Amino acid sequence: MKTIKLITGLFVLLITTVVWARVEVATLRGNTPLNEEGKPPMMAQVVNDDEKLQRAYPMQPPIIPHKIDGYQVDMNTNTCLSCHSRKRTPESQAPMVSVTHFMDRDGNFLADVSPRRYFCQQCHVTQDKVRPLVENQFKDVDLVLKEEQAKQVK
Amino acid sequence: MKKFIKQCWRVLTRPSVHFSLGFLTVGGFVAGIIFWGGFNTALEVSNTEAFCISCHEMKDNVYQEMRTTIHFSNRSGVRATCPDCHVPHNWTDKIARKMQASKELWGKIFGTINTREKFEAKRLELAQHEWARLKANDSLECRNCHNFDYMDFTKQSQRAAAQHSTSLASGEKTCIDCHKGIAHQLPDMAGVDGW
Numbered sequence: 001m002k003t004i005k006l007i008t009g010l011f012v013l014l015i016t017t018v019v020w021a022r023v024e025v026a027t028l029r030g031n032t033p034l035n036e037e038g039k040p041p042m043m044a045q046v047v048n049d050d051e052k053l054q055r056a057y058p059m060q061p062p063i064i065p066h067k068i069d070g071y072q073v074d075m076n077t078n079t080c081l082s083c084h085s086r087k088r089t090p091e092s093q094a095p096m097v098s099v100t101h102f103m104d105r106d107g108n109f110l111a112d113v114s115p116r117r118y119f120c121q122q123c124h125v126t127q128d129k130v131r132p133l134v135e136n137q138f139k140d141v142d143l144v145l146k147e148e149q150a151k152q153v154k
Numbered sequence: 155m156k157k158f159i160k161q162c163w164r165v166l167t168r169p170s171v172h173f174s175l176g177f178l179t180v181g182g183f184v185a186g187i188i189f190w191g192g193f194n195t196a197l198e199v200s201n202t203e204a205f206c207i208s209c210h211e212m213k214d215n216v217y218q219e220m221r222t223t224i225h226f227s228n229r230s231g232v233r234a235t236c237p238d239c240h241v242p243h244n245w246t247d248k249i250a251r252k253m254q255a256s257k258e259l260w261g262k263i264f265g266t267i268n269t270r271e272k273f274e275a276k277r278l279e280l281a282q283h284e285w286a287r288l289k290a291n292d293s294l295e296c297r298n299c300h301n302f303d304y305m306d307f308t309k310q311s312q313r314a315a316a317q318h319s320t321s322l323a324s325g326e327k328t329c330i331d332c333h334k335g336i337a338h339q340l341p342d343m344a345g346v347d348g349w
Contacts, residue, residue, distance in 0.1 A: 048311050066313065070223055072335060077343040079335070088348075 044128035053127075057141060061123035062095075068126055073119060080120045081113065197252070203235040209262060212236070215273050216338050225337045239295045239337065240284070278341035285330055293329035300329070 032038035048067045055062060071079040083092035101117040102110050139147075170178060199205055207213040217236075220226050225234045242248050260266075267273040267280075288295065302322065307315040321327040331348065334340060343349040 050311065050313050066311065070336075072340055074339075075342075077335075077340045077349065079340075082343075082349050091348075 044130045047127040047129060056138065064120075064124050064126045066126070068121075073121065078118060078120070085113070197248075200252070201237045201241055201248075203237070206236040211262070211267050211273065215267075215270065219338045223337050234299070234337070238298070242291070242294065243298060274341075278346075281334075281338075281341050285334060288330040289328060292325075296329040296333075 029038050046067050046069075047065060050065050052065065053063060068080075073079060081097070082088060083094040084097050086096055088094070089096045097113055097117075099109075101113050104110055104114050105116065173181075203217075207217045225239075227233070241251055265272075267276050302318075305318060307319050310318065317332065321331075322329075334346075
């Protein structure tokens with residue numbers, strides 16, 4: 001009985017080792033050894049078509065649909081606001097910064113964009129023309145609700 | 155002193171005793187060529203980037219800022235140097251600008267912007283001089299390379315084409331109106347028209 005157990009144990013161990021060895025861990029580094037620099041991927045092109053995309057969920061910060069190379073956002077100036085600020089929108093025809101950005105953390109509305117909302121790229125980003133590295137299983141909230149309703153009907 | 159000036163005047167107004175007319179005219183012509191060549195060479199030396207950044211004020215501030223912009227490094231390797239944008243190419247305008255620049259020598263001697271803090275404090279004023287100059291000459295230094303007549307709007311993004319084919323084409327706006335801070339960082343823009 002003991003020998004059978006031992007043999008089975010060894011067999012299981014052997015199988016797991018073989019399977020383990022075959023699984024390659026997917027990393028950005030690929031097969032490059034630790035002491036070498038891997039070949040970096042190509043720099044992606046920034047989407048610059050000025051087209052609004054649907055937001056994936058209601059509170060999503062809208063993405064920036066244009067290039068922002070060299071845009072200066074610091075203590076001196078905010079280049080984004082030279083088009084998107086309240087005063088500049090008539091001339092630029094760019095969307096105005098959301099009114100929520102005029103609110104401080106206590107809910108008071110200020111005359112201009114609140115300092116805590118000054119750095120646009122904390123939330124708003126450009127998009128690159130790339131294929132996703134992994135499959136995206138995100139479901140829109142409408143779809144989730146529909147599925148739930150369908151379940152309840154059953 | 156008065157006597158010396160009088161003596162000089164007498165020498166200058168009287169005909170030459172020792173030198174022939176031929177020597178004086180030909181000699182004067184040759185000396186003129188040498189003088190003019192020397193003057194122009196010196197002028198051109200002062201019109202190079204190496205000359206500009208031989209002062210730390212330029213090298214540590216504006217030059218460093220420019221290095222990351224499209225006018226310094228880009229896909230095709232064509233780049234602008236300091237005088238391409240900051241010195242007019244036309245000779246008379248160039249001389250006028252060079253004479254104005256004597257004020258910059260004054261600033262250099264007395265250390266008007268010899269630290270980063272002093273430079274930042276004075277930056278708005280300096281930038282406004284350049285904006286005024288480019289506004290007055292319809293962004294001539296931009297247009298030396300970026301010629302409006304050869305712009306292909308179909309190769310531009312929709313937004314850029316829309317602006318260039320309306321405001322710029324009608325002459326209502328000039329390059330610098332929108333493209334401030336294209337090659338250097340901007341000063342504190344509070345109160346600047348259009349910001």
